[in-house]
Amino acid sequence: MFAPKAIADTFDKDVSDFVSGGGTALYLGAGVALPLLLDGKQGGQHSLRALDSLGTSTLLCIALKEVTDVKRPDSDSRDSFPSCHATAAFAIATVQSQYHPGSAILWYSGASLIAYSRVNLNRHRITEVLAGAALGYLTAKLELSQKHGLILFPIISSDDAGGSLVGLQVIGSF
16 A cells, blocks of 8 residues: 555655756756757857856855855755755756746756755755755846856957957956
8 A cells, every 4th residue: 555655755766866966967067058059159158158157156055055054954964055956957047048938947847856856855945945046046147137247258259251259258356
């Protein structure tokens, strides 16, 4: 009588393990790399903006973890608030949804699944993934509102003769 529930629980945990590990890496990698393949001339710019949003939000998340010093629900480790998995996933979802509004539901569904996996695995509380999601979303919105980005300043242009200039400047001011 309890076998189907035990099987379902094991399946749910196995799916969450994948989503929280390799699935997150694939999701974030796709969010940064797909624009190079799909966005034509703007692909490089879109990829760098996604990378900038991902990097900036992750740095902010790590800094908040150091300041808040919140114990994880599954261990004595004191780096639970906010969830950097949720932060990174929602940063990517927000950037990609800006460039591809028709795919927004897919990007936000993927980010939500990553956030859910962290709670399901008891690595975070719901408040921690919600805070991470908000941090990722807001950082990406700020990134997209800037002319040149927050940390990475991409230089991608072409001249009339068909030549290209590609560069990247790292900015340290806010």
